[in-house]
Amino acid sequence: MKDEKVILLERAKKIAGRKDGNIQHGDTISVVEFLLTPERYAFEGKHISEVLSLKEITSIPGTPAYVMGVINLRGRIVSILNLKILFNLKERGLTELNKVMVLKNDNMEFGILADSISGNKSIFLNTLSPPPLTLDNIGAEYVSGVTPDGLILLNAINLLSSKQIIISK
């Protein structure tokens, strides 16, 4: 019985997928999709250093609320951020927040908490729509766009070089 259901669900998805989009040509980017309940977000793959499971997090006192703490990543100390707090997203439903995506550029390295990593995706740049006006200014800064199927592409570059997240001394 359950196998049938699974099969039917998959078929429905496939059909739904076909309806939504035609095969588009043009530039594609590879993104990594992750889940921040209930919304699906993604970062560009080239900014992501790695993904891993959150094992131990050490919270640092005196840090802003969006800084959950630090982890020991193969000897390196990496700070972990909670985008929900950063973007003032309302908590909706239960979240796991046990996966970490490490964003890295030349200057900055930090991890983003996620509920789950869905995986690699390729999206067409020309399918991206601009972010909706309902998001507040902070969010608007870091959102690159929204895909037709509701995937919010975040701007990793902006996030990495954001002055807001640098803890002033």
Added chain:
Amino acid sequence: MNSLNELSTKAKLKLGFGVIITSILILVIVSFFNIAKLNRLHDEMITIEHLTIDVIQFHSDENTIDGLSYKLLFEKTAFGRDSVIRLINAGTTKLESSLIQIDSLLAGFPEQKQLFQRIHANSLQYFANRKEYIAYISQEKIQEAHNFIERVQNPLIEDIESNLLQLEQSLDTISANNLKIYQSLSETINLILSILGLCVIVVSVIIALFTLNMLKKISYEIKNGVNVLGTSASEILTTVTEISTGAAETATAVSETTTTVEEVRQTSMVSNKRAQSLMISSEKATDSVDKGRESINEVIVSMKKIDNQMNLISETVMKLADQNHAIGEITSSVADIADQSNLLAVNAAIEAVKAGEHGRGFTAVAQEIRSLADQSKKATAQVKEILNEINKSVNHAVGVTERSSQTVDEGIKLVTQSGEVIELLAKNVEEAAEASLQISSSNQQQMAGMDQIVPAMENIKLASEQNVAGIKQAQLAAHDLNTLGQNLKKIIEKFNL
């Protein structure tokens, strides 16, 4: 006077009546004495009267005879003489008897008697001489007769005559004296008698008053007593009437009781029979109870076996659950591995992207790893579902086992309860059997008792009948008593003192 008052009524009465009697006695004695005196006097007087009369008669007769004698002188005829002689003889006889009579009468008068002796002697002589005279007459010797009379008889006659006169005088004197004595005596007697009589009357009056008073008191007491008697008698009458009715009721009750006793007897017999049949039923019930007990024991044994089986099943199921749990853990670790593989695949893809051109082949590898991870996830998910199913079934089985166990326990409880009930039943049956035995024996006793009661009842009946008769008699007696009281009352009222 005080000492007189202190004497008891009896003594007073005795004294009073004693006084009366004594005074009467005295009176009587005195009277008798005086009356005797008077009588003597009277007798004497009468005697003297008789004497006087006799003497006078004698005198007269004497004179008559004397006359006759003279007459004889002048009788010529023999017949005449004979008749005269007869007369003379008759007269003589009479005179002689008179002489004797007077003589006897003069017994109490010695003087006169002496005097009369001479008369007597002279008369006798005269009579004796008469014979001679008569002889003369018969011989018609009239002159001799006349001379005889003149010579012999006349002096005698004169002597007799003078003596007679003397006698008569003395008798008169005596008579007069006696009369005087009589009168004085009678006066004396009158005086004495009147005095004594007065005394007697006074004493009698006093005593009569006293007796009257006492009688009044007594009658008053008697009246009261009679009243009390009357009331008591009427009370007794009512009580006796009540008792009579009560006795009658007792009699009826006794006869009712007798009939009831008979009924009870009958009932007893019936009850006895019932008790017997009850005993038989009890025995049968006891048998059934024993069988019931056996069945229950068997059931309990089976239940216990079932329980054991249930326990075994439970254990097995527990083991199954444990193994399920183990499988679950393994599945979790597999899922973990899948997850990590996924991450690894993502990392690989990222590195591949970073590698650029050189990393394309690596991308495919990463994809493969990814799909492998997905497959693992799916498989794990399926296994999880199956495990869930198994878990559910196991829980269901556990639940069922537990319920079965509970049911078995309940069953055991029920059976035990039934067992207890049967035990109770057995006890009750035993008690019933005992009770029926007791009923039977008590019935026997009851019947024996009844047999005793019946004659006792008969006795009571007889006794009560006798009672009734006795009460009737008592009633009559009380009635009589009542009438007596009434009569006494009337009598007392009559003698209203």
